[in-house]
Amino acid sequence: MDRNASVGVFDSGIGGLTVAREIMRQMPGESIVYFGDTARVPYGSKSQDTVLRYSRQIIRFLMTQKVKAIVIACNTASAYALETVEKEFDIPIIGVIRAGARTAVKATRNKKVGVIGTEGTIKSGIYTEVMNQMRPGLEVTGKPCPLFVPLVEEGLLHDSVTDEIASRYLSELKSRFVDTLVLGCTHYPLIRSTLRRLMGEDVVLVNPAYETAIELKSLLEEKGLVCDIERTPEEKYHFYVSDLAEKFTAFATSILPSEVRETKKINIEEY
Amino acid sequence: MDRNASVGVFDSGIGGLTVAREIMRQMPGESIVYFGDTARVPYGSKSQDTVLRYSRQIIRFLMTQKVKAIVIACNTASAYALETVEKEFDIPIIGVIRAGARTAVKATRNKKVGVIGTEGTIKSGIYTEVMNQMRPGLEVTGKPCPLFVPLVEEGLLHDSVTDEIASRYLSELKSRFVDTLVLGCTHYPLIRSTLRRLMGEDVVLVNPAYETAIELKSLLEEKGLVCDIERTPEEKYHFYVSDLAEKFTAFATSILPSEVRETKKINIEEY
Numbered sequence: 326m327d328r329n330a331s332v333g334v335f336d337s338g339i340g341g342l343t344v345a346r347e348i349m350r351q352m353p354g355e356s357i358v359y360f361g362d363t364a365r366v367p368y369g370s371k372s373q374d375t376v377l378r379y380s381r382q383i384i385r386f387l388m389t390q391k392v393k394a395i396v397i398a399c400n401t402a403s404a405y406a407l408e409t410v411e412k413e414f415d416i417p418i419i420g421v422i423r424a425g426a427r428t429a430v431k432a433t434r435n436k437k438v439g440v441i442g443t444e445g446t447i448k449s450g451i452y453t454e455v456m457n458q459m460r461p462g463l464e465v466t467g468k469p470c471p472l473f474v475p476l477v478e479e480g481l482l483h484d485s486v487t488d489e490i491a492s493r494y495l496s497e498l499k500s501r502f503v504d505t506l507v508l509g510c511t512h513y514p515l516i517r518s519t520l521r522r523l524m525g526e527d528v529v530l531v532n533p534a535y536e537t538a539i540e541l542k543s544l545l546e547e548k549g550l551v552c553d554i555e556r557t558p559e560e561k562y563h564f565y566v567s568d569l570a571e572k573f574t575a576f577a578t579s580i581l582p583s584e585v586r587e588t589k590k591i592n593i594e595e596y
Numbered sequence: 597m598d599r600n601a602s603v604g605v606f607d608s609g610i611g612g613l614t615v616a617r618e619i620m621r622q623m624p625g626e627s628i629v630y631f632g633d634t635a636r637v638p639y640g641s642k643s644q645d646t647v648l649r650y651s652r653q654i655i656r657f658l659m660t661q662k663v664k665a666i667v668i669a670c671n672t673a674s675a676y677a678l679e680t681v682e683k684e685f686d687i688p689i690i691g692v693i694r695a696g697a698r699t700a701v702k703a704t705r706n707k708k709v710g711v712i713g714t715e716g717t718i719k720s721g722i723y724t725e726v727m728n729q730m731r732p733g734l735e736v737t738g739k740p741c742p743l744f745v746p747l748v749e750e751g752l753l754h755d756s757v758t759d760e761i762a763s764r765y766l767s768e769l770k771s772r773f774v775d776t777l778v779l780g781c782t783h784y785p786l787i788r789s790t791l792r793r794l795m796g797e798d799v800v801l802v803n804p805a806y807e808t809a810i811e812l813k814s815l816l817e818e819k820g821l822v823c824d825i826e827r828t829p830e831e832k833y834h835f836y837v838s839d840l841a842e843k844f845t846a847f848a849t850s851i852l853p854s855e856v857r858e859t860k861k862i863n864i865e866e867y
Contacts, residue, residue, distance in 0.1 A: 364646045365636050370749075375635045375839045378863075475746040478641075486760055568646045592649075594865045 326393050326416075328550045331356035331563070332541065333387035333395040335380075338366035339576050340474075340511030341398030344421065346581055347538040348396070349562075354552045355545070356561040358390045362593060364567035367474055368401040369443020369510065376445065380406035384414055385596040386565075393550050396541055397421065400442050400509045400533070404449040417544055424540045425507050425533030426455040430463065432529040433505040437464045439498035442509030444469040452509060466501050470494045470510070477512045487519055495523050505529045558583040567593045597664050597687075599821045602627035602834070603812065604658035604666040606651075609637035610847050611745075611782030612669030615692065617852055618809040619667070620833075625823045626816070627832040629661045633864060635838035638745055639672040640714020640781065647716065651677035655685055656867040657836070664821050667812055668692065671713050671780045671804070675720040688815055695811045696778050696804030697726040701734065703800040704776040708735045710769035713780030715740040723780060737772050741765045741781070748783045758790055766794050776800045829854040838864045 334345050338361045345359050360383050362368075368376050380402045387395055394417040397403045403420025411418045429438050440452040447467040456463050472490050481487045498506065506528055508514055514532045521530060545551045562585070566573045570588040577585040605616050609632045616630050631654050633639075639647050651673045658666055665688040668674045674691030682689045700709050711723040718738040727734050743761050752758045769777065777799055779785055785803045792801060816822045833856070837844045841859040848856040 364642060370840075371635060372839050471750055472746055475743055479742055486757055489757055489760075568643050 326548070326550060327391070328393065329552050329554050330391050330393035331358045333358050333360070333384075333390065333392035334398050335360040335362070335383045335387065335395070335402075336399040336511060337362050337368040337401065339363070339573065342577055342580055343511050343514050343532075344396060344398035344534040344537055347534040348541060349582060351538040352542055352545075354555070356552065356556060358387060358392055358563045359565065360386060361564075361566045361573060363569050363573060364593070367443070368399060369445050369474060370471065371445065373405040373445070373449070376402055376405040377409060380410055381413070382593050382596040384410055384418070386591065386593060388414070388416065389596075390563075392416070394418070394541065394544060396537065398511060398534075398537070400511065401445040404446045404451045417548065419537065419540055419544060421511070421533040421537045422451055422509075423455060424536035425509060425531055426452055426459060428531045428533070428536045429505050429507045430456050430460045432531060433463065435502065435504045436462060437501060437503045438466070438505045438507065439501070439503035440465060440467045440507040440509045441470045441473075441494065441498075441513065442467070443474070444471055446509050452507060464501070466498055466503060468494055468498055473510065473516065474512050477515050482516055483518070487516060488523070491516070491519050491523055495520070499524065503528065505531060507531045507533070509533070559586065564588040565591050567591065597819070597821060598662070599664065600823050600825050601662050601664040602629045604629050604631070604661065604663035605669050606631040606633070606654045606658065606666070606673075607670040607782060608633050608639040608672065610634070610844065613848055613851055614782050614785055614803075615667060615669035615805040615808055618805040619812060620853060622809040623813055623816075625826070627823065627827060629658060629663055629834045630836065631658060632835075632837045632844060634840050634844060635864070638714070639670060640716050640745060641742065642716065644676040644716070644720075647673055647676040648680060650864075651681055652684070653864050653867040655681055655689070657862065657864060659685070659687065660867075661834075663687070665689070665812065665815060667808065669782060669805075669808070671782065672716040675717045675722045688819065690808065690811055690815060692782070692804040692808045693722055693780075694726055695807035696780060696802055697723055697730060699802045699804070699807045700776050700778045701727050701730045703802060704734065706773065706775045707733060708772060708774045709737070709776045709778065710772070710774035711736060711738045711778040711780045712741045712744075712765065712769075712784065713738070714745070715742055717780050723778060735772070737769055737774060739765055739769055744781065744787065745783050748786050753787055754789070758787060759794075762787070762790050762794055766791070770795065774799065776802060778802045778804065780804070830857060835859040836862050838862065
């Protein structure tokens with residue numbers, strides 16, 4: 326494996342850019358090939374079969390880009406596909422769930438943790454399973470929040486409708502007095518201020534992106550895969566999507582530290 | 597072409613069942629093969645390229661089922677793909693847009709028509725174009741309503757949040773005094789009562805499903821393709837999806853006149 330190769334990062338769409346951004350911050354020397362499956366977004370309401378098939382296609386594509394490691398920056402794909410694909414492919418692959426779970430397990434004082442995510446992520450029960458392995462006896466409550474993704478995609482980040490929907494979704498978690506809440510979908514950090522207000526100042530909000538970047542860093546160090554040459558942002562970062570490349574470029578430029586000049590559209594079904 | 601073959605009907609997901617239901621009502625003798633692209637839903641926010649590619653795959657699949665005609669029961673696919681695929685494939689294909697436009701053109705008295713639909717359907721401008729060909733001088737106002745599909749899919753058919761979102765979407769159309777409103781997405785008839793209340797009793801709500809079934813009937817008669825044998829519902833109706841077959845079966849049973857016993861899942865990317 327070439328230590329100066331790129332890291333592959335993928336998501337069902339734009340949400341995983343919050344993970345890519347964290348990798349850029351923590352490991353400014355690393356190059357990234359990002360793929361967003363904008364033609365088949367969202368993953369959160371699809372079956373495990375389908376999400377697994379899509380994840381395999383994307384990993385095959387990323388391997389044609391000669392990446393040295395892959396980050397599944399999508400909670401649903403991490404929940405449904407990681408365990409299978411890490412056995413099938415001969416490349417280090419990490420997801421966002423173990424990282425998020427580890428932070429939550431350390432953060433909780435009253436042992437009551439809430440997890441919000443897509444239907445797929447919550448139905449899989451994986452956050453509960455992983456956290457209970459890490460620290461038995463935790464009370465983990467999962468709550469699917471299927472309308473958050475469309476509300477965020479529509480830009481209603483600070484809006485009375487988002488407040489109303491969030492207040493319905495969070496009421497059960499509040500009534501259980503969780504002191505830690507995992508934002509188990511990469512879109513959710515974008516409505517962090519609404520979630521913060523509704524949950525109150527005392528609840529720790531966990532964004533798995535931060536800890537995922539730390540996990541990637543350890544992995545690269547452990548395997549002797551830390552990049553040791555310097556490159557410009559244009560050389561380092563490459564973006565691919567399955568649809569709507571221009572819209573993606575605009576969004577990526579708005580949230581990443583450097584301008585995204587180009588996003589390439591590929592036909593992911595061919596991989 | 598075999599007059600006793602089935603009619604193929606497709607949609608991005610479940611919405612097109614409202615069109616299938618209308619065909620069952622108006623032509624109880626006809627058999628139907630329905631395909632819902634539940635793995636790649638929604639189409640409304642995707643590019644024309646992608647929607648066209650998906651539509652071609654589905655038409656190729658339906659042709660393996662030996663259908664005698666195809667109804668594109670999805671406004672976005674009708675807007676983006678019909679004109680191209682009707683030239684490419686040697687089978688009669690109709691969409692839902694001409695039928696909806698024709699009803700609206702007949703219904704309006706003050707020549708002000710509103711159209712609500714997905715981003716794709718409205719951006720294509722096709723309703724405006726078709727209605728202006730049918731009756732020049734109409735004032736047609738299109739309004740994309742991207743949150744209606746997720747709200748309907750979440751079952752919030754009678755809900756204060758849906759009211760609030762609908763009231764924002766419809767305000768411009770109300771201020772233009774449209775007297776006719778085309779429900780340009782197959783999901784929207786499911787929130788008809790909300791739309792009716794907000795628009796008022798005097799505005800005609802046009803559901804293209806009804807007129808599409810009439811158009812199909814004329815087409816089959818014209819081409820000598822009306823079925824002349826009797827079959828049971830189990831023999832007549834067949835359902836295919838690209839994901840989540842059981843969820844589809846439950847929904848289809850809830851809105852169709854006879855129970856749906858089985859939905860088959862296929863890999864549409866292979867076509």
